Amino acid sequence: MVIISLWALQNHLDLLEYNRQEILSGEIWRIWTGHLVHTNMSHFALNILAAIIIYLTFFMKIKPVELLLNSFLFATLISLMLLSIYPDLDWYNGLSGLLHALLIHFSARLAKNERTIFWAILLAVWIKVLNETMHLYSGYKNLVGDMLVISEAHLIGTIFGTITALICMAGYQEKSKQKTQINESKIN
Amino acid sequence: MKTSISKIYVVSIATLFLTSCTSYFSHESRRGVSSSLVDYLYPDGQIPKKHEETMPHLRLPIKVGLAFVPSQRGGSISLPEAKKSQLLEGVKKKFSGLNYVKEIKIIPETYMRSSKGFEGVGQIARLYGLDIVALVSYDQVIFTSEMKSSVLYWTIVGAYLIKGNQNQATTFIDTAVFDVNSRKMLFRAPGVSDIKKSSTLMQVSQVSNKTKEMGFKLAMTDMSSNLANELSRFKEKIKNDKSVKITLRQGYGGGGGIQWPLLLILAGLSILKITKR
Numbered sequence: 435m436v437i438i439s440l441w442a443l444q445n446h447l448d449l450l451e452y453n454r455q456e457i458l459s460g461e462i463w464r465i466w467t468g469h470l471v472h473t474n475m476s477h478f479a480l481n482i483l484a485a486i487i488i489y490l491t492f493f494m495k496i497k498p499v500e501l502l503l504n505s506f507l508f509a510t511l512i513s514l515m516l517l518s519i520y521p522d523l524d525w526y527n528g529l530s531g532l533l534h535a536l537l538i539h540f541s542a543r544l545a546k547n548e549r550t551i552f553w554a555i556l557l558a559v560w561i562k563v564l565n566e567t568m569h570l571y572s573g574y575k576n577l578v579g580d581m582l583v584i585s586e587a588h589l590i591g592t593i594f595g596t597i598t599a600l601i602c603m604a605g606y607q608e609k610s611k612q613k614t615q616i617n618e619s620k621i622n
Numbered sequence: 623m624k625t626s627i628s629k630i631y632v633v634s635i636a637t638l639f640l641t642s643c644t645s646y647f648s649h650e651s652r653r654g655v656s657s658s659l660v661d662y663l664y665p666d667g668q669i670p671k672k673h674e675e676t677m678p679h680l681r682l683p684i685k686v687g688l689a690f691v692p693s694q695r696g697g698s699i700s701l702p703e704a705k706k707s708q709l710l711e712g713v714k715k716k717f718s719g720l721n722y723v724k725e726i727k728i729i730p731e732t733y734m735r736s737s738k739g740f741e742g743v744g745q746i747a748r749l750y751g752l753d754i755v756a757l758v759s760y761d762q763v764i765f766t767s768e769m770k771s772s773v774l775y776w777t778i779v780g781a782y783l784i785k786g787n788q789n790q791a792t793t794f795i796d797t798a799v800f801d802v803n804s805r806k807m808l809f810r811a812p813g814v815s816d817i818k819k820s821s822t823l824m825q826v827s828q829v830s831n832k833t834k835e836m837g838f839k840l841a842m843t844d845m846s847s848n849l850a851n852e853l854s855r856f857k858e859k860i861k862n863d864k865s866v867k868i869t870l871r872q873g874y875g876g877g878g879g880i881q882w883p884l885l886l887i888l889a890g891l892s893i894l895k896i897t898k899r
Contacts, residue, residue: 440833440879443663463643466883469878473876475875477879480879480880480881480882480885481880482763482882483879483885484880484885484888487885487888487889487892488888490891490892491891491895491896492892492895498765523875524875525875525876526875526878527878528877528878528879529878530877530878530879531878532878533880551891551894551895554891555888555891558884558887558888558891559884562883562884562887576732577719578879578881581876581877581879582875582876582877583675583876583877583878583879583881584876584877584878585876587878588878594790607682
């Protein structure tokens with residue numbers, strides 16, 4: 435159902451993608467919808483395939499509401515960062531920036547239960563993103579077919595995914611400390 | 623009288639055969655082909671105009687033209703147009719991934735021949751919409767000589783079986799990159815190669831041609847790697863001395879795409895997770 439909806443959105447690429455000029459002139463929905471549309475069929479297929487693998491194998495345990503809320507937050511943060519620090523970026527579309535953020539965020543949070551697999555994901559994604567960024571800053575383009583890959587979105591997503599996961603983990607630790615303190619005081 | 627005439631006849635026939643044999647076996651030659659950048663940019667002994675202090679202005683991403691400077695001599699042994707385009711395609715591939723390069727166009731030599739000088743380069747640049755032009759000039763000398771083993775050519779069969787000829791190609795290639803508007807040279811990169819190949823007498827022209835092509839190919843590869851080094855040096859230089867003005871022509875755009883390597887890693891990890899359950 436979700437895939438069909440995303441596929442249907444493809445027909446309205448011009449209206450929905452991140453477009454700097456249009457966002458600045460008031461079309462703010464593009465901040466979120468830009469992450470849902472794709473440049474072409476292969477771009478769409480690759481991102482959807484990755485989303486399916488990630489969801490079915492790693493994040494089935496996560497509540498859909500939490501997933502949606504996090505998606506909304508990361509889409510906002512990524513778009514706003516692109517707007518503020520990459521003024522030359524005229525247009526952007528695709529799910530991958532968001533996928534990087536979600537993957538890193540939930541992997542970091544789940545790493546305490548199933549350490550090996552989620553630490554491996556964290557490591558793999560960070561290595562991939564750093565390699566991509568180094569490649570970009572040494573003057574080369576990252577391409578998928580003819581399409582230029584905006585690796586900046588991946589880097590921003592990964593950074594925000596890590597930061598928010600660390601904040602969440604710190605929050606959980608604080609909560610569990612408070613719980614143990616309450617329990618101890620009850621016992622005393 | 624009759625005997626002396628017949629003697630003269632025999633001697634002249636023998637001389638004729640012997641000299642023809644000598645010319646048949648002696649196969650030493652030196653040929654060359656070259657193109658000069660200075661002669662191309664300043665044809666007919668033109669004197670360069672007084673140097674003006676104009677700062678090159680590059681609007682990124684740039685459009686680059688890549689062309690061989692037409693040869694002046696040795697036209698018959700020059701590489702065919704198709705081979706030259708093929709060599710330039712190799713250079714183009716190496717630099718087509720750069721994010722500050724919008725497009726690299728290969729300019730056919732026939733276009734380059736039609737007009738010379740900076741005016742000619744300007745016309746071509748306008749035609750293709752180029753910002754900078756990389757002009758490849760070259761100098762190649764092909765030397766074919768006989769080795770000691772070539773004495774066996776006298777056995778006739780030896781000419782087919784013994785590799786008594788040495789074919790050597792010394793190639794020098796130079797790429798100079800110019801800003802079209804300011805006519806200033808931004809940087810240059812050389813490439814050299816020196817290869818030798820032995821052959822039988824019967825294969826001389828065939829091997830010599832191969833050596834010539836191989837010489838160009840190796841020199842172009844050498845030049846490409848030097849060009850990459852010069853390019854990074856140029857990037858550092860303009861950051862420090864501000865000798866070139868850089869502005870962004872327009873914004874860019876693209877998609878956020880998961881690429882195959884990450885997808886494969888994720889698939890591998892998911893299989894690992896499923897098998898662990």
